[in-house]
Amino acid sequence: MVAKTAARAFVGPLFTPEWITTSVAYPKGLFYAIAPINFCPDKLQFLVKYMIPSMRSSWKYVDAAARVVKESLSHPSAGDAAHGVNGMLPEDKKKDYHLQGRAQLGLGIAAIRTTVRVICQVLFDLAEHPEYIPILRAELHGVAKFRDYSTWTVENLASLKKMDSFMKESMRLNGSGVSECPFPLTSRPKS
16 A cells, blocks of 8 residues: 555556565665675675675666656656656756666655554554544544545545544654664674
8 A cells, every 4th residue: 555655656647566566575675685785895895796686686676667667757747756856857867767767766665664664553553552543433434524535635634633643643652663674783894
């Protein structure tokens, strides 16, 4: 759900299942590649990256992202980040779809990982404090009686004050919402 929402924002309404797969799988491969590269001496890092399978798979995801960005840019802008990033580039970089694909994947890493962590934490907090469920449900049903929720908008969501407060308090109590690193962080040997 988060990946689909992010895809709509980043590459527009014509996003494909390939983009969803790419934006979800790319960070995992990249993060798992970074750890072994960081353990190598600086002078060997340029060579070691070619030997790590997860690094090679991340390059395939960049190729897929480049194809999706190129396809997205062939359609009129729908307020998506693909057109926004393209518009900020100098003319000589506007056809560099790999650069733009990496930019979109970077935005995806920031958006998807942190949003999923925040949503999971809010659900954990709600499970820990079930007394808030009827209150939040009543607010949702009460607001829905006066508005058409067949299409969710920012304005519709802004009317859910108690839900907003619950989510903000969850984020306040549980930190910044940045995902934990999938591997132990240790220092690398000196080169």
